Amino acid sequence: MTSNLQVRPMAEWSRLRGFANLFHKESRAWWGTRRWWLNAMIWPGLIGGLMVNILFVPTFASVANPAEVERAGGLTGYLAQMGTGVLFEFGAVALAIGVIVLIQDVILGERQSGLMEWLLSQPVTRPAYLLAKLTANSLAVLVLLVGLPASLGYGLLSIRLGAAFPVWPFLMGVGAMILHTLFYLTLTLALGTIFSSRAPILGLGLGSALGGALLGSLFKPLLYVTPWMLPKVAALLANSQAAPPAVLWAPLTAAFIWCVIFSGVALLRMERMEF
């Protein structure tokens, strides 16, 4: 019955056995379904739409505060600052919410349906399973949720300015937004390994994204050890605005450290998970 199968043994690092196949599967869940084009329309549409409203609709310019316009070096500079504010401040929070909603089911859904049990009964290591989720989803999120709106935003800002928006400051702002997005992605993945219902995953993630800045304003030191100030930092960096180094670097460093901690927690939880 067996076919004359000419096979080659798998050549994978044993600690990450199964990674390539799982990465392919996770990527396909984005790029092989309608998910990619839905997200490719929603996020640039939402953020770009708001930016168009601010940058090009005369009504907004007509109600601008003259003092702020003067501080920004003219109406065009003022509108560009407002535009970057929408992209990096509103955008970062909106994308965090998007990431939480999109990723909350990535681990929990497979756990609850029994798919994870079947996948882990294959010659697959648990770090490979988690890393495939992390890398494939990060890639899709960064391209569709961050890359596309940022590219569109850059184009809109440049059109409004009548010249290319300064690239390096803009890229630094995008970098801060990426870190902010990855913070929520790793947090949601880690929560998916800890909780067995969606309520705490969504509650903790959304609570941080929506209420974090408010909590930070009540207790300022929190802003330096959390990513809650990152949307503001991203806008400051993009606009080349001056700020104390601690304001810029502390939340960036903290967010990076949190990403590593959440990934480590998720890995530990995966290793201990039983079915």
Place this chain on the structure above:
Amino acid sequence: MVLSDQVNVIETRQLGKTFGAVQALKGIDLQVPRNSIFGFLGPNGAGKTTTMKILLGLAHPSSGSGTIFGLDVVRESIAIRERIGYLPQQPRFIDYMTARENLEFAARFFFRAPSASVRARCDEMLELVGLTEKADRPIRGFSGGEKQRLGIALAQIHSPELLILDEPAAALDPLGRQAVLEIMERLRHQATIFYSTHILDDVQRVSDAVAILNHGQVVASGPIEQILSGKDGAVYTLTLRNAPPNFAARLESLPWVTHIRLSEQNGHATYLVNVADETAAEAELLRCALADPAVTVTHFSRKKYELEEVFMEIVRGDSHDF
């Protein structure tokens, strides 16, 4: 150490599993012979699925040890999983993929091969489980029976040496069950099949050996014939018409008869005769009855237990040595 010619594919020694205060497995010893179809029986909650999950590395044992192909189930789980196929109790696969894509995906965990070869192998598996016509449909619309059959194809995609099937026919209608049993029969000569079930008719039909688990303990295990011969050794059924009142006493006087149970119905007396010497019983028991010319023998046979009888007796009584 991996022994390819090992007698037992699976061996566990005092394997235990505790969930909080609940002892799900109380030190089970299991030996699954190579190339057997091994039925793992027990009532719901007996610990069958827990045992399988420990063997697959999906749960960690609290005590004891287990080996598959001589490899430790905890430390060498990946090497074990390369050589086994698993069908979960409620199979769930990637529902946005077609049956063929799921098979190709599963194949990539085990080997790299030219795509034409992989496709041929997938076709072969689809044919094995009778899903050729549905190969290119997303499995989202598959029935429970079709998913179960696809699950077997997925488990078999790399021609594993051992198939672990958790309740492969539990949720199926009679036709679906029949199909799954036929597939298992077809795979008999290619792999060892270790499967759990509570459908005793199926076990009796296809299994070579069984183990019965109750309250987290193996209460009986061995070849199916041995289990079906009962715990009381050889038993013969003798049904007579016009049996004299002292016939039971005559039988009891025979040196190789160990026990007699008598039941009477519609003028027929049925004797269940436990014997210590099967040869003597087969040579003399019938002759003993026919020695009396008034007696008519209406039935004489060696009693064969139905698995259900044995199972119920064991599970209610809880501990028997076969």
